[in-house]
Structure formats: structure tokens, C-alpha cells
Amino acid sequence: MITDIYCVSGISGVDHDHVFISSGENVSLPCNNTLSDCKSKTTWIYNRFSHSGAVELIKLGIKKNDTERHERLSLESNSSLNIKNVTEEDYGLYTCRQYVNDTQQGPDVNVSLNVLHVSVSPSSSSSSSSSSSQTEISPGSVTLSCQLYSYTGFSCDDLVSSEGVELLWVNQTGVDLKTDSRYQILSSSDQYRCFIITLTTTLLNEDNNREWRCQLTHRNQLQTSVRYTVKYSGEKTLFSDRFVKTFTHWLYSS
Known part of the structure; x- marks a missing residue:
């Protein structure tokens, strides 16, 4: 072509x-x-x-x-x-x-x-499209893993120190979930992903329709985010999650 x-x-x-x-x-x-x-x-x-x-x-x-x-x-x-x-x-x-x-x-x-991607565990059945996915999980502990895939030719530390990149798990009002003791949040990295920030919690009845959001900021400006909303599916013994990916597209020079 x-x-x-x-x-x-x-x-x-x-x-x-x-x-x-x-x-x-x-x-x-x-x-x-x-x-x-x-x-x-x-x-x-x-x-x-x-x-x-x-x-x-x-x-x-x-x-x-x-x-x-x-x-x-x-x-x-x-x-x-x-x-x-x-x-x-x-x-x-x-x-x-x-x-x-x-x-x-x-x-x-x-x-x-740099690509932001979120995965969930444990999960059973799922369906997805280019803009959302749904997964049914049993009540109990759930872990959301927010990952930033970045070119390995550059130092991940440079993305923090020079570019001011930051990943956070926040609630629907934008409050950092690290301030809430019911959530365990850990940060790490590996060969392919400069940032991995996991959120682990136990699902409660009152979590129905509750939203959690992984957001990426670059120089204090929101670049992209992924929202996770707990949904009851049928009986209360099943939950479903929905990823709604929204983004603000900005280009910055290094």
C-alpha cells in the first residue's frame, strides 16, 4: 500500500x-x-x-x-x-x-x-473490546495490576526524575488510595515495565458500583487513566469488573 x-x-x-x-x-x-x-x-x-x-x-x-x-x-x-x-x-x-x-x-x-495496561486477578470468564473488558470474579481478595510498558533503552529512573512520570491508584474523587488502610499498594518494575503498581483489597458488599482508577501523570498533567468499577452480576456471590479506558492525549518534549 x-x-x-x-x-x-x-x-x-x-x-x-x-x-x-x-x-x-x-x-x-x-x-x-x-x-x-x-x-x-x-x-x-x-x-x-x-x-x-x-x-x-x-x-x-x-x-x-x-x-x-x-x-x-x-x-x-x-x-x-x-x-x-x-x-x-x-x-x-x-x-x-x-x-x-x-x-x-x-x-x-x-x-x-509508553503504554498503560491493567490486568486483574483472580479472574474466570471475560469478554473485551478495544475500549472495555468485563470479568466475573468470586468475592474475596482481588488484585489490580497497573503497568506502564516503556522502551528499555532509557532508564526508568529518568522517567521519574527528568520526565516527572507518576502512577497512582485513586478513588472516584481523586484521593490517593495509599491513605486508606484497607488497600495494599505495592510498586515495582521489571525488564519490560518501568512501573508496576498493584492494588490488593477484599471486596465488600458496599463496593458495588465503587470506582477505582489508575492514573498516569506526566509533569503534573494527566495523560491517561484506567477506571475499575465493581459491579454485581446476578446474585451477590458474583462480581464483574469493567475497564473503561479514558485518556487525555498530550505530547511533551523531553
């Missing part, structure tokens, strides 16, 4: 962006070195690990069809890369390059895509 390249004005900007999104949402990754020359063509390259080889998603304006997610990708006239129905597998470093007559023009533009 060939994507048309239109004449657009040059954009002067930074050479690295951080983008934060919840899984299931659509995202547009900016290319801040777009050229005004109509003959320019765009290449987008993807890399998840700093030690592994890169994969070309778009080459000189032509979408590569041999990638697993090619159907979810598209190229905009301003050279932005669109990704539909983002999954936690889409996190990583995306690099935009501009070419004229097969010669690269200007520097690389790097965009780090």
Missing part, C-alpha cells in the same frame, strides 16, 4: 517525544522533521529493545505488509504514524526519517511510546 505524500510546511521542534496511551486506544506519533519539499518521503522504524535489530514499518512512504500489525498502521500527510487499537506489545522507540532522492535529510526524530 502506498501512502500519498503531500506538500507540508517544515516543522521546527525537538528530536525526541514521549507519548503515553492506554491499551485499546488509537494514537498518532508525530514526526517533527517534516520537510516542505514535495519530493520528500517518510520512513518509520520501530525498536523495542536497545540491543535488538530495528524493524521498518514504513519505508519511503510505502507501508511494509510483512509486519504483524501492518493493518493497524497508517501514515498521515504530515508524516505522523497512526496506530489503531494500541496493545501493550506496541510500546517501544519509533524513529521518523525524511528522505529526498534516497538521501536522508535532517536528523532522526525519536518518539517513545
Whole structure:
């Protein structure tokens, strides 16, 4: 599939962006070195690990069809890369390059895509769509795990110290749940996820319709959040949970 390249004005900007999104949402990754020359063509390259080889998603304006997610990708006239129905597998470093007559023009533009994802345990039956999922669980202890998948080529500490990224579990009024003794909240990280913040509690009758929310802020601005609402399903011996993913899409330079 060939994507048309239109004449657009040059954009002067930074050479690295951080983008934060919840899984299931659509995202547009900016290319801040777009050229005004109509003959320019765009290449987008993807890399998840700093030690592994890169994969070309778009080459000189032509979408590569041999990638697993090619159907979810598209190229905009301003050279932005669109990704539909983002999954936690889409996190990583995306690099935009501009070419004229097969010669690269200007520097690389790097965009780090960070994906927020929530899982629940224990769970039995479930159904999901791009924007929500439902799971029936038995009464008792439940653990919600909020995870931020980030490119491993950068230090997770830098996301905290330099970018001011923070994950919190809050109630429906925005109060940090760490202040409530009925919730056990633990933070950790691993090779693939810069942040993992788990909330463990015992479900009570009065938890019906109660909302808990995992929210991600970047430089004190809300970027994306995932809400968890307890719902009784039929008899009170069953509960269901519903994830409603809402996000505010902001682009910040590093």
C-alpha cells in the first residue's frame, strides 16, 4: 500500500517525544522533521529493545505488509504514524526519517511510546473490546495490576526524575488510595515495565458500583487513566469488573 505524500510546511521542534496511551486506544506519533519539499518521503522504524535489530514499518512512504500489525498502521500527510487499537506489545522507540532522492535529510526524530495496561486477578470468564473488558470474579481478595510498558533503552529512573512520570491508584474523587488502610499498594518494575503498581483489597458488599482508577501523570498533567468499577452480576456471590479506558492525549518534549 502506498501512502500519498503531500506538500507540508517544515516543522521546527525537538528530536525526541514521549507519548503515553492506554491499551485499546488509537494514537498518532508525530514526526517533527517534516520537510516542505514535495519530493520528500517518510520512513518509520520501530525498536523495542536497545540491543535488538530495528524493524521498518514504513519505508519511503510505502507501508511494509510483512509486519504483524501492518493493518493497524497508517501514515498521515504530515508524516505522523497512526496506530489503531494500541496493545501493550506496541510500546517501544519509533524513529521518523525524511528522505529526498534516497538521501536522508535532517536528523532522526525519536518518539517513545509508553503504554498503560491493567490486568486483574483472580479472574474466570471475560469478554473485551478495544475500549472495555468485563470479568466475573468470586468475592474475596482481588488484585489490580497497573503497568506502564516503556522502551528499555532509557532508564526508568529518568522517567521519574527528568520526565516527572507518576502512577497512582485513586478513588472516584481523586484521593490517593495509599491513605486508606484497607488497600495494599505495592510498586515495582521489571525488564519490560518501568512501573508496576498493584492494588490488593477484599471486596465488600458496599463496593458495588465503587470506582477505582489508575492514573498516569506526566509533569503534573494527566495523560491517561484506567477506571475499575465493581459491579454485581446476578446474585451477590458474583462480581464483574469493567475497564473503561479514558485518556487525555498530550505530547511533551523531553
